Amino acid sequence: MSTRIQLTGITKTFGSGSAKATAVDHITTAIEPGELFFLLGPSGCGKTTLLRMIAGFIEPTSGTIAFDNKDVTNTPPNKRNTGMVFQSYALWPHMTVEQNVAFGLNVRKTPAAARDRAVREALEAVQMGEYAKRKPNQLSGGQQQRVALARALVIRPDVLLLDEPLSNLDAKLRTDLRSEIRKICKSAGLTTVYVTHDQKEALSMADRIAIMKGGQIQQIGTPQDLYRNPQSQFVASFLGETNFVEAKVLEPDGVNRLTLETAAGKVLASIAGDTAAYSKGQRVMCSIRPESIKLVEAAATGTLPGKRLESVYLGEIAQHQVRLGEQTMGQVLAVSELNPTAEHLSTSTTQVGMRIDPCDIVILPMGS
Numbered sequence: 518m519s520t521r522i523q524l525t526g527i528t529k530t531f532g533s534g535s536a537k538a539t540a541v542d543h544i545t546t547a548i549e550p551g552e553l554f555f556l557l558g559p560s561g562c563g564k565t566t567l568l569r570m571i572a573g574f575i576e577p578t579s580g581t582i583a584f585d586n587k588d589v590t591n592t593p594p595n596k597r598n599t600g601m602v603f604q605s606y607a608l609w610p611h612m613t614v615e616q617n618v619a620f621g622l623n624v625r626k627t628p629a630a631a632r633d634r635a636v637r638e639a640l641e642a643v644q645m646g647e648y649a650k651r652k653p654n655q656l657s658g659g660q661q662q663r664v665a666l667a668r669a670l671v672i673r674p675d676v677l678l679l680d681e682p683l684s685n686l687d688a689k690l691r692t693d694l695r696s697e698i699r700k701i702c703k704s705a706g707l708t709t710v711y712v713t714h715d716q717k718e719a720l721s722m723a724d725r726i727a728i729m730k731g732g733q734i735q736q737i738g739t740p741q742d743l744y745r746n747p748q749s750q751f752v753a754s755f756l757g758e759t760n761f762v763e764a765k766v767l768e769p770d771g772v773n774r775l776t777l778e779t780a781a782g783k784v785l786a787s788i789a790g791d792t793a794a795y796s797k798g799q800r801v802m803c804s805i806r807p808e809s810i811k812l813v814e815a816a817a818t819g820t821l822p823g824k825r826l827e828s829v830y831l832g833e834i835a836q837h838q839v840r841l842g843e844q845t846m847g848q849v850l851a852v853s854e855l856n857p858t859a860e861h862l863s864t865s866t867t868q869v870g871m872r873i874d875p876c877d878i879v880i881l882p883m884g885s
């Protein structure tokens with residue numbers, strides 16, 4: 518049975534007086550049983566502090582933490598039955614792989630036969646069975662991190678906590694281990710909290726992501742939900758690349774579309790709620806992802822005019838810089854084109870039309 522984590526009003530302040538800093542600011546949220554939950558945000562936003570409070574290494578200034586309705590706020594870390602994996606693998610250098618993994622079971626005085634079976638199973642789960650007799654310095658970084666994971670899994674934790682576990686590894690290994698870690702957590706049905714500042718890691722692995730800023734959660738959602746429906750400029754720009762284009766609301770177009778006026782002309786935008794939430798003349802910010810702008814011939818109907826200034830060819834994709842509108846000082850948009858056409862790669866600048874599907878324009882409050 519997996520564990521549900523309930524955080525209620527969790528706050529952590531460090532220091533006092535003029536040096537007082539709030540690292541985590543009144544966070545209330547639940548992490549569901551068996552969920553792979555990511556804390557994502559820029560450096561210093563409070564991710565690690567929050568994770569360490571769930572682990573019990575840091576005591577909250579106020580608020581409560583419950584595992585399955587049991588208040589663990591004041592329970593020491595070794596009594597919470599959590600497994601933890603750090604960025605630095607923190608393996609004992611003088612112990613073999615199997616001794617490292619067995620460590621937590623020895624502390625718990627698990628009988629030898631049960632211990633050896635559990636160690637074998639944990640090493641097999643991370644595909645390290647054949648390295649059981651090696652010392653950590655005879656392993657690659659990725660292998661050492663697998664051992665650290667096996668060491669966390671072997672105690673059959675109620676909650677698995679991972680703090681940037683892949684950031685010391687090279688790019689290829691990180692991608693490989695992403696899907697492996699997800700598979701292991703899912704097959705064990707573990708409630709997992711995973712801290713990272715790598716958005717690709719979060720998008721590719723998470724069930725849900727909490728985007729943090731200044732000690733607070735800005736938005737929680739599935740990867741697709743956060744990417745497609747950010748509720749603030751911060752979330753839209755933190756997760757992936759986007760263009761922000763200012764616009765004015767002109768009028769509703771049917772029940773769930775608005776006509777907007779940008780500096781370069783009119784566009785239609787789909788909205789999730791009621792058009793009555795917007796008033797005529799209201800200024801809004803549109804978030805438009807580079808991949809949702811399609812370059813077509815200049816002056817095609819239903820397009821915004823632009824001038825392609827330069828393009829970078831990357832094989833499967835081209836990244837274009839396109840000046841919006843007819844003005845020489847107009848805003849420059851990033852446009853990415855999958856399977857780029859030769860006409861968009863010429864070195865001379867060209868007039869283009871930009872076609873954007875109304876459902877790819879996300880309307881956000883100004884200054885959010």
Ligand code: ATP
Pocket residue numbers: 531532538539540558559560561562563564565566567714
């Ligand atoms: P990073 O991605 O850089 O690790 P983070 O999001 O994990 O950042 P935290 O390590 O949780 O951020 O830190 C949050 C804030 O709390 C930061 O401003 C940090 O300087 C501050 N902080 C963390 N630990 C302490 C401490 N022991 N004493 C004082 N301030 C601290």
